[in-house]
Amino acid sequence: MPFYKTTTADIYYEVHGAGTPLLMIAGMSSDSKSWQFILEELKKEHTIILFDNRGCGRTVYEGCFGLETIADDAIELLDFLGFDKADIAGHSMGGMIAQELVLKYPERVRRLVLASSSPRLSQKTKYILDELSKKWEDGCDMADWFRIMFGNLFTQKSLSNKKFMDAVLIFACAYPYPQTLQGFKDQVAAITGFDASGRIHQITHHTLIISGQEDILITPNESRVLTAMGGRNEFIIIENAAHSIHAENPKGFTAALLRFV
DSSP states (O other), X not given: OOXXXXXXXXXXXXXXXOSEEEXXXXXXXXXXXXXTXXXXXXXXXXEEEEEOOTTSTTOEEOSOOOHHHHXXXXXXXXXXXXXXXXXXXXXXXXXXXXXXXXXXXXXGEEEEEEESOOSBOOHHHHHHHHHHHXXXXXXXXXXXXXXXXXXXXXXXXXXXXHHHHHHHHHHHHHOSSOOOHHHHHHHHHHHHTOBOTTTGGGOOSOEXXXXXXXXXXXXHHHHHGGGGSSSOEEEEEESSOSSOHHHHOHHHHHHHHHHHO
């Protein structure tokens, strides 16, 4: 399995396809596997670079971290692979990591895609994450825990689709590289401590902002705040999707992404 080493972590990564480089940064509690719904289509036109964030998947790390640390990991991965510049796409927490990345390393980014993301979390979403952390710590059955989590990620249509929900639950419970409680808590601490609202005007890159019409974790209005960035911004809402846009409406998400980059 491919890893690259930093001073405090062994970062798992994957490279797929050929073409202009596109670095994909997963959201909270998600790793490189989260892009499985759209990977085959994306790699037809691009070199797709994936990695597991600290706190998730196969990445092994030491100590606590902030989202800026993961942004540094991403740049070190591009260096390791020999890419001077790439398009950057981040989902949810991954979009926040992408904001940190472009703020710190603007010369390394061609275009920016921020999906289901915002400059900071609302108090409502922080409360949801704190409650999920407490339930896990209190020994909640993991199948029940995932059901609660999925209730915040998917549309009512998907939640009422028994075949779909059974499949995602089986996948989550049987996944061979599950997130640990400590990893979840570390990611909660990192994302709830993030606030770029006073800095986003410094981002001058051409940016596509994507929001799911039924997203309750980061609502379209909360994502729309990103249009205050200093460059040319495009804001679109994807129908038939909530927070996990690329899982619920992969065709709509992929079409928007490929058109932009």
